[in-house]
Amino acid sequence: MTAQKKRLLTGLKPTGGSLHIGNYFGALKPFLDMYGEYDSILFLADLHALTTVRSGEELRANSFAIVRDYLAAGFDPSKALLFKQSDVPEHAELAWILECLVTVPFLMQAHAYKDRTAKGEEANAGLFNYPMLMAADIILYDTDIVPVGEDQRQHVEYAREAASKFNNAYGATFKEPQGKILKEVAVVPGTDGRKMSKSYGNTIPLFGTKDEIAKAVMSIVTDSLPVLPVTHKNETFPAKNVYAIHKLFRSEDELEKIYEENRGKYKNLKEILIEDIDAFIAPMREKRALITDDVVREVLAHGSEKAREIASAKMKEVRQKIGLEL
Numbered sequence: 001m002t003a004q005k006k007r008l009l010t011g012l013k014p015t016g017g018s019l020h021i022g023n024y025f026g027a028l029k030p031f032l033d034m035y036g037e038y039d040s041i042l043f044l045a046d047l048h049a050l051t052t053v054r055s056g057e058e059l060r061a062n063s064f065a066i067v068r069d070y071l072a073a074g075f076d077p078s079k080a081l082l083f084k085q086s087d088v089p090e091h092a093e094l095a096w097i098l099e100c101l102v103t104v105p106f107l108m109q110a111h112a113y114k115d116r117t118a119k120g121e122e123a124n125a126g127l128f129n130y131p132m133l134m135a136a137d138i139i140l141y142d143t144d145i146v147p148v149g150e151d152q153r154q155h156v157e158y159a160r161e162a163a164s165k166f167n168n169a170y171g172a173t174f175k176e177p178q179g180k181i182l183k184e185v186a187v188v189p190g191t192d193g194r195k196m197s198k199s200y201g202n203t204i205p206l207f208g209t210k211d212e213i214a215k216a217v218m219s220i221v222t223d224s225l226p227v228l229p230v231t232h233k234n235e236t237f238p239a240k241n242v243y244a245i246h247k248l249f250r251s252e253d254e255l256e257k258i259y260e261e262n263r264g265k266y267k268n269l270k271e272i273l274i275e276d277i278d279a280f281i282a283p284m285r286e287k288r289a290l291i292t293d294d295v296v297r298e299v300l301a302h303g304s305e306k307a308r309e310i311a312s313a314k315m316k317e318v319r320q321k322i323g324l325e326l
Contacts, residue, residue, distance in 0.1 A: 090311035
């Protein structure tokens with residue numbers, strides 16, 4: 001990897017569920033568009049997943065699936081590190097060291113912990129301590145940039161605070177990372193007009209078959225409004241939900257003509273959208289089908305070897321400074 005580039009790091013939590021086109025345009029594509037500009041590291045956050053996943057088979061299946069998804073969508077492991085968090089034990093070791101530097105009230109401010117307890121639910125110790133594991137994930141690699149959504153800004157703040165506390169106690173050791181706040185590529189609408197979300201049941205699968213895509217698209221809600229001239233400037237026309245999804249796959253100039261020619265013909269518009277989505281997804285779907293478990297294992301093993309080289313060198317310095325090296 002190129003030393004002159006800033007280092008970018010992000011994690012993938014294998015907690016299950018099939019990706020949909022909202023995931024792709026809202027998070028996956030922005031990452032794929034930017035990771036080549038940096039010395040990039042992408043890791044499978046399987047230790048974090050243990051706070052919620054209680055089945056070994058489920059976690060294993062989720063891990064294979066999410067790596068397969070990213071490879072099929074265009075992630076190139078020759079251009080960035082991709083590895084499994086649990087294959088690099090230095091993450092957990094550094095997390096413990098950082099936990100010994102921060103206070104309980106500090107960890108109690110974490111959004112995930114506060115949200116869980118506010119609902120009257122019990123939080124396990126892993127969830128309580130996870131901010132320091134996340135901080136270790138980041139600072140272990142002298143990360144410069146962490147791409148996050150606005151609601152994840154706290155993750156970077158915790159990492160910066162952990163790095164600062166260690167540096168103040170033992171001398172300059174860790175970089176304090178910067179968050180790269182991702183401006184969402186417009187909220188991707190679902191088939192009912194709300195934000196596309198598995199919890200709403202309004203998704204279009206990213207790697208779905210043509211029949212699955214067709215079923216989802218045909219369920220898109222069309223409003224019973226007067227048929228007005230269709231233009232991208234008119235946000236209230238009956239096919240607005242179809243159009244809002246369609247513009248992810250075609251330019252607005254192309255759609256202007258298509259929607260003018262098919263005013264009121266919602267079935268036609270949906271059939272055109274089905275063809276456009278399938279044409280976009282088919283190459284990824286076919287590529288994904290060829291990615292075996294052995295391919296995933298090979299990619300992760302190679303990445304883990306490289307990641308351990310970086311992590312073990314950093315931890316040798318840490319152990320020396322805190323007195324574990326004799």
